[in-house]
Amino acid sequence: MKIKRQKVKLFLSILGALVLLGVVLLFVFRDTLLEQVIHRIDTKMEREYQCRFKIAKAEFKGLTQLEFHQLSLVPKEADTLVRINELKTSVNFWKLLVGDIQLGQLEINKGYIQLVKTKNGSNYEAFLRSKKEKKENTEVNYAKLLHKITSKLFDLVPTDMRVTGFACKLNDNGNKVVFDFSELALADKKLNTLIQVSSNDFSQEWAVTGFADPRDRKADLQFFNPKNDTIQLPYLDKKFHLKTGFTSIRFNVEKVAMESGELHIDGYSSIQGLRINHPKVAKKDVIIQKARFDYRFLIGSRFLALDSTSTMQLNRIACHPYIAYTNETDKVYALKLKIPKMKAQDFIESLPNGLFRHFQGMEASGNFSYALHFEYNNHKPNAIIFDSKLQPEGLKITKYGEADLNKINHEFTYRAIDKGVPQRPIIVGTSNPNYTPLDQISPYLQKCVLTSEDPSFFSHRGFINEAFKQSIAKNIRTKKFARGASTISMQLVKNVFLTREKTLSRKLEEILLVYILENNRIVSKERMLEVYFNIIEWGPDIYGIGEASRFYFNKLPQDLNVNQCLFLAGIIPKPKGFMSRLENSETFKPYAQQHNDFLMRLMFKRNLITANDTVGNFALDISGPAKMYLKQKPINNTANDSLSLEEFDF
Structure with a gap:
């Protein structure tokens, strides 16, 4: 037993001596090792990214203190990417022994990072290229991968930091933005930063203050304007036509930890006085006074999730x-x-x-x-x-x-908006000689339009869940917005109360107004359909079925036959392009005829029409004023133009 203890002591003594010898050798040859590391980085940068990594002077101060002078990263035949006059830092010795880098203190004095993009390329594109190093039959563990990435990021954040005279610059084809860190200090887990932001025609001071503990994986930071003004975000306006700003933002990270093989990330973020202006969002500024997001992210080996205990306010x-x-x-x-x-x-x-x-x-x-x-x-x-x-x-x-939904029950004036221009006023009521009550509209036309546009109009409450499901499935498969689920109710609300502007605002308002209109039973389905037939566009400056039946056939709406009704139902998606469906005044183009045949078979199958309804169903004859349009050069449309009923008229 005594001999065994002696052997253990001897082994520990030898191990301690080796470790001490390693430390001594590391201390003696640390500058040589540092030069080799810099050389390897330079070689890798030149080989993989066509960049030169240069340091005029690099040396150790003690065992863990490092100093660099005149550090630069310059891509081949491009603008300098990084330049730092002086950088001082310390590293965790024990982390360094196992190949990890964990920064302690960091001091940067003068320098910049700049991203430059011109018509000939950019100085950072080499770093964005994928290396295509995917291994066969290997699966990525999401939790382990994200935990590794977040750990390395937190380790690279120093516990104490001071930055002066350092700038981040962006030049995107002349659209320039500079973030000048006139003062950045992290000490005793408290962060204070002043950033001077300037662009071609903009200058503002931002501040970031709060708590940051990179080793414990926690932070609570607030981003605001020290002059109590709205922070404006430059660059986005000229690049994406997006004007946006806010009063303050707060970011909080409470927990980043692996538990039972799953990564948990908890915290919250909040924003005050958010202002957004973009032509695809709304015509005017969108203002959100306050919003908050309490998040609980859970990442497993093969899944990522935002937990239902999260809250958005x-x-x-x-x-x-x-x-x-x-x-x-x-x-x-x-x-x-x-x-x-x-x-x-x-x-x-x-x-x-x-x-x-x-x-x-x-x-x-x-x-x-x-x-x-x-x-x-x-x-x-x-x-x-x-x-x-x-x-x-x-x-x-x-x-x-502003949208008085009750007005649809009475006579009102409707003005279509075409490309932002109000069209002539249309009186929707009996004082308009072209106005046609529902019982004076051919039942064939009603059946054709409902079958084509909205078969379940009289049973749904504004929306069709099955249509939404099919629309979403197709849009996901095609990876584009290829199909929608618009109902007659939605088309009516858009035309009567809103505009045709293609904005997020209009679409959201449309959805809410349709729900209110349908579920509060403000108006009957019959009245909705009657108004729909009397306001929709049927051709160039042709509004309402009264005008349309005369424009195409010199008939009253109640006298239309099945073929004429099929034609009118088919042009609703693109009324100004009605000529594209016709070879001449009496013959459909093949794709239009196929569509009509399909619609006819569908109505037979649903018992909406019988064989008796087709007796006396004379061939199509465009005999009204529309005939003059057919003499003009036809629009070169394809078969895809006909079946646009599935497309979402956003």
Whole structure:
């Protein structure tokens, strides 16, 4: 036993001596080793990225203190990417022994990082190229990969830092932005930063303050303007036509940890006074007074998820989202959204200013809750889940805003907007001689249009879940917005109360107004369909079925035969291009005839028409004023132009 203890002591003594010898050798040859490391980095940069990595002077100060002078990274035949006059730092010795780099202190004095893009290329494109080093039959463990990346990022953040005279520059084909860090200090886990931001025609000072502990993986930072002004984001305006700014943003990271093989990332972020202006969002500024996102991310070996305990809050609207992506045998995308019971008036008042301008001034009583469940499996696209449920409790609109939905029950004046230009006024009512009540419109036309545009119009409440499911599935498969699920109710609301502008604002308002119109039973389905037939465009400056039947056939709407009704139903998606469906005044082009035959068979199958209805169904004859358009040069359209009923008229 004594001999055994002596052997252990001897082994530990030898091991200690070797470690000490290693430390001594490392200390003695540390500068030589540093030069070799720099040389290897330079060689790699030149070989893989065609860049020269240069340091005029590099040396150790003690065992872990490093100093670099005149450091630069210059791509071949391009502008300098990085230049630093002086950099001092310390590294964790024990981490360094196992090949990891964990910075302690960092001091940077004068320098810059600049990204330059011209018509001939950029000085950073070499670093964006994929290396195509995927290994066969290997699967990435998402949790381990993200934990490794986040750990390295946190390790590269020093515990103490001081930066002076350092700038981040961006030059995108003359669109220049400079972020000048006049002062950046991290000491005792407290961060204070002043950033002077300037662009071609803009200058502003930003500040970042708060708590940062990179070793404990925690942070709580606030981003604001020290002059209590709105922070404006440069570059985005000229690059993406996006004007945006905010009063302050707060980022909080409470937890980044591996537990039972899963990575947990918890925290929250909030924003005050967000302002957005973009032609695809809304015509006016969109203003969000306050919003907050409490997140709980969970990452496993083959899945990523935002846990349902997360909360998103927009003013007084709170919802609990669940988002998940699983990549095992199948790729599965899932989304669940819950809005707990809330007052309807709180919801209306919490809508962002500028995004729902037709709701301004609207008042409501009662409560509601909402739940959405969506799931898509790439190997089972037809089994898509789309379940949207709104549960009202005494929900009632007591006062309308700019969009007075009740006006549809009375005579009103309608003006279409074509490319931003108001068209001639159309009176929707009996004082207009062209106005046609529903019972004076050919039943064949009603059946053709409903079959083509919205077969379940009289049974749905504004939306068709199955159509939404098919639309989403097709859009995911094609990776583009190829199909929509617009109903006659949605088309009516868009035409009567909104505009044809292709903005997010208009689409969101359309969805909410349709729900209110249909579910509060403000107007009957028959009245909706009657107004629809009397306002939609049927040709160049032709509005309403009364004008259309005379324009094409010199007939009253009640006298139209089946062929004529098929023609009118077919041109609704593209009324100005009606000539593209015809060879001449009596003959359809083959693709249009195929579409008509398909529609006819469908109506037979659904018992909407019988063989007796086709008796006396004379051939098409464009005999009205429209005939003169057929003498002009026809529009060169393809068969795809005919079946645009599936496309979403956004």
